[in-house]
Amino acid sequence: MVSGKSDQELKELSLRTGNACVGFNLRRTTRLLQRLYDEAFEPLGLKGTQFSLLMAVAGNKGATIGELAQPLGMERSTLSRNITVMQKKGLVIVEEGKDRRQQKISITGQGLSVLQDALSLWERVQERLIRELGEERIKNLLADLQSLSQWIKET
């Protein structure tokens, strides 16, 4: 029973649950880390999310919204809106396919140029993270995150 607990007992329950909850810890760390990336890419007027998306577009020339959304683990409607932002910035271009329902996304010349600069900023962040946590823990962390993603997709 939650409602019968004293303030002190609630405090302990709250701490215990917060420490154990994978969702809470993932969200909190993601929030905090996102700020590091955003700071790093700020000179390019880019957010961390946009860097990832630009990289995904670059590596999947002419892919549709649906094809991109899959590996990103993102709703197509979300991706659609994110692509619009990138398009306004001139980083990607959207073209109709033969199947006129589909929108084929590609990176622009300007997008490639920004990506080039962003990549070296990304490397600096990556190196800081490796220096801080160590290569082994980063590797394990990435593997765990990927296992988790894979499992959820299959569920």
Next chain:
Amino acid sequence: MVSGKSDQELKELSLRTGNACVGFNLRRTTRLLQRLYDEAFEPLGLKGTQFSLLMAVAGNKGATIGELAQPLGMERSTLSRNITVMQKKGLVIVEEGKDRRQQKISITGQGLSVLQDALSLWERVQERLIRELGEERIKNLLADLQSLSQWIKET
């Protein structure tokens, strides 16, 4: 140089960077996992984020926005808006403190009742995660996330 690369080379670079990027992997897993929690809490009209916030409020009776934001690793302005949502749902109550700049947040009776039900739904998700990844990996994952959060806060 990014701009001189072939489509195939860009594809490889994109895959390699995506696999190595802590930010991307954290965001993707968080997105996917969030849906599991949202499904679980859906019968209560609650989101995963709101469960975490409700639990934090319950464990810190009368805390201010600023005091809550700190351990949540959240901007105070963000928390302020999230609290408004919870207030509209009748789950928390906001009162002026002696220092009238401050807003003291507490959980309501209805909030406690919802929290009670939410807690058992949360436990089911937690058990599924432990069954899937194993207790050891979950423990390591949580420890890594907490180290990372701690470091970023100190940076």
Next chain:
DNA sequence: CCATAATATAAGTATATACACATATTAACT
């Protein structure tokens, strides 16, 4: 070939998030 089903995307609505700035209140210094 036409009606219907399936598919791809966008738009409506709501929450989560952060930064910059505005506002109100308290503290601190002279």
Next chain:
DNA sequence: AGTTAATATGTGTATATACTTATATTATGG
């Protein structure tokens, strides 16, 4: 005490996110 500093929160603006619903296009079954 009065002016200025610092502090706590809320608002404006923009992006990220997802669910539901609408729209347009293609495929399918008769």
